[in-house]
Amino acid sequence: MIKIENVSKTYRPDVEALKEISIAIEPGEFVFLVGQSGAGKSTLVRLLTAEERPSSGRIEIGGWDITRINRRHIPRLRRQIGVVYQDFRLLEQRTLYENVAFALEVCGTSLRAVHSIVPQLLRIVGLEDKAHRYPKQMSGGEQQRAAIARALVHRPKLLIADEPTGDLDSVTSKGIVDLLTRINDVGTTILFITHNRDIVNMLKKRVISLHDGSLRSDKVGKYFI
Numbered sequence: 001m002i003k004i005e006n007v008s009k010t011y012r013p014d015v016e017a018l019k020e021i022s023i024a025i026e027p028g029e030f031v032f033l034v035g036q037s038g039a040g041k042s043t044l045v046r047l048l049t050a051e052e053r054p055s056s057g058r059i060e061i062g063g064w065d066i067t068r069i070n071r072r073h074i075p076r077l078r079r080q081i082g083v084v085y086q087d088f089r090l091l092e093q094r095t096l097y098e099n100v101a102f103a104l105e106v107c108g109t110s111l112r113a114v115h116s117i118v119p120q121l122l123r124i125v126g127l128e129d130k131a132h133r134y135p136k137q138m139s140g141g142e143q144q145r146a147a148i149a150r151a152l153v154h155r156p157k158l159l160i161a162d163e164p165t166g167d168l169d170s171v172t173s174k175g176i177v178d179l180l181t182r183i184n185d186v187g188t189t190i191l192f193i194t195h196n197r198d199i200v201n202m203l204k205k206r207v208i209s210l211h212d213g214s215l216r217s218d219k220v221g222k223y224f225i
């Protein structure tokens with residue numbers, strides 16, 4: 001699914017955010033990516049979504065070398081990858097339904113398909129009864145579920161969550177983790193970025209740890225920095 005080979009990223013003039021990282025993730029895996037603030041986690045996300053290019057090395061996603069990707073193919077790449085962030089990034093002026101529908105409409109999905117897909121996604125994330133709420137009328141956990149529904153519109157093979165539980169309390173976080181686990185159970189590869197030891201230790205999953213831009217450890221089990 002993901003093959004990261006000797007990837008380095010230096011931001012101008014001289015910040016070495018990633019140093020010679022190599023990681024392979026198989027289809028259907030659930031992987032935690034941990035590391036202290038500044039370790040390079042979000043940089044890796046930006047490389048995977050082709051928002052940034054590595055300074056050296058190679059990244060393959062689904063057999064596709066995305067480090068050489070032509071600009072006009074980037075939208076196609078992004079449709080294969082769903083991303084959710086700590087701050088949700090929902091459109092405040094649109095309802096939950098409209099937020100999810102909008103992600104489909106901008107890609108030219110027919111209205112008929114939109115009306116069939118959006119309720120299905122809201123059901124998956126348990127928000128079917130909140131479709132007409134605006135983000136401000138929902139709790140943090142609900143907004144994160146909404147962001148997850150939106151990230152799933154194109155049935156991505158890979159879902160990246162960059163600190164999705166960062167601002168949420170532990171019970172709400174557990175709900176988000178359970179939701180991502182269920183999404184993983186139906187075959188979506190999950191890359192879950194977190195600082196939260198309790199979440200990592202709760203699940204016996206693979207944990208990749210970055211330290212100062214380098215790969216520090218990669219093993220199943222406990223949070224380790």
Ligand SMILES: Nc1ncnc2c1ncn2[C@@H]1O[C@H](COP(=O)(O)OP(=O)(O)OP(=O)(O)O)[C@@H](O)[C@H]1O
Pocket residue numbers: 011012015016017035036037038039040041042043044
């Ligand atoms: N656009 C940029 N220009 C210059 N330096 C940057 C840029 N983005 C990130 N950095 C630097 O690269 C390093 C890695 O940043 P990154 O955001 O990847 O860390 P992170 O592991 O996601 O941290 P956090 O847990 O705080 O989100 C940091 O030293 C950061 O200051």
Ligand SMILES: [Mg+2]
Pocket residue numbers: 041042043162
């Ligand atoms: Mg980050």
